[in-house]
Amino acid sequence: MSPPALFWFRQDLRLADNPGLDSLGDRPALLVHVLDDSAAREHALGGAQRWWLHCSLAALDAALRARGSALHLARGDATRIIPKLADEIGAEEVIAGRLYEPWARRRDEAVAHTLEKAGRKLVLHTHSLLHEPHRLRTGAGRPYSVYTPFSRAIFALGEPHPPIPAPKRLTPVAHPPRGESLDALGLLPPGPDWWRGFSASWTPGETGAAERMEAFGKCAIDRYEEDRNTPRIEGTSRLSPHLRFGEISPRQAWHAAREAGLKGEAGFLKELIWREFSYHTLWHRPELPEQPLRAEYARFPWMASRPALRAWQRGLTGYPIVDAGMRQLWRTGWMHNRVRMVAASFLVKHLLQPWQQGEAWFWDTLVDGDLASNAANWQWVAGSGADAAPYFRVFNPVLQGRKFDAGGAYVRRWVPELAKLPDRHIHSPWEAPAEVLSRAGVTLGRDYPRPIIGHAEGRARALAAHAALRAEEAAA
Incomplete structure (x- = not known):
């Protein structure tokens, strides 16, 4: 033997x-x-x-x-x-x-x-991963720092190998040592049972991953490009926690999307490649989770504030689309991808809180918390990472809500105190006339907070902080 x-x-x-x-x-x-x-x-x-x-x-x-x-x-x-x-x-x-x-x-x-x-x-x-990070290099022999050429390089490698079937039988050792029980690992978080509601949204495990992939391949992938930005519907794959724990491999997800053969396939594959790009960045820049990849951002004039951070964490910023996302995160361990960008932008730009604070909160509350993706995406929003968003891109949370949650269904679900507001005011309740607020049963400052900062003020402050950073860099 x-x-x-x-x-x-x-x-x-x-x-x-x-x-x-x-x-x-x-x-x-x-x-x-x-x-x-x-x-x-x-x-x-x-x-x-x-x-x-x-x-x-x-x-x-x-x-x-x-x-x-x-x-x-x-x-x-x-x-x-x-x-x-x-x-x-x-x-x-x-x-x-x-x-x-x-x-x-x-x-x-x-x-x-x-x-x-x-x-x-x-x-x-x-x-x-689909490919080992150290094997992918630019024509000059360097690691990639921009997503688009990295994506082209992945596609140029051709189709990943087909997935391997599961073994039909496994042979145990004759005399296995005694291990711990699952309960003895103490994995279930102590304190408030906030996680008990997660099971209504998720089925962890390989079977749950396969079911999620099958459902996505049959329906949602055909409208992926149209629906992925609409938080009130299930327009995304929701495979991220299954991928994070390896209950499905990126190879399996890639081939399942190819086999579905629907028009959203290319967009979905690019999301898998963005995940690969995050790991590629982490491999070559191991400081990614803690330090800005753009060195000048180590001197960025953040305005760290515990009250501001806490308001954001609790979904009490006064901006309904941001608060809906933060409450969805707390209740389900997940947040819609479009709303993640809006909520993250609000924290680091409107509130000028260090991106590491947002990264840490997401790490603790996301079921799909993934070191490479979490850090890379926060640095992207902050403007300090690889292929980062430009500094002047400051999401307007009101316009984002009106565009991607036009009827307010997402906000009404997660911010129920605003549920009776008409569509016109659901994303900016402070603009609603007093009689409209009264009919909806909303008293601002009591039932729902006023905005923690005005959008124009927050945007101007963010741009001024970036301008100061650029001026300092020019003078150095």
């Missing part, structure tokens, strides 16, 4: 299209997941992600048991746990999907070093 192996599940919580798992063949293997908060430190899983992971691990274990194996759970320092488990079962190889976060790369180096000293090896496969 072949010597046993250890397979380390990480951001690939699925059986299908899992090259590392497929490489096991009929070898006996211990299938392991380690909750290692110490390695990530400040980027340890946020509360919403911990809920998702709890549910996803339960689903994965059930799928493994149906194939004759089970999931071994552990908690602690993976640099000690993984080599120890490999030694206990006599594994020659530890197999895993490659990770790209700076802390994960350092951890893998440490694990590989320890294994090597014991005559074992760490074998990494591509599990969570």
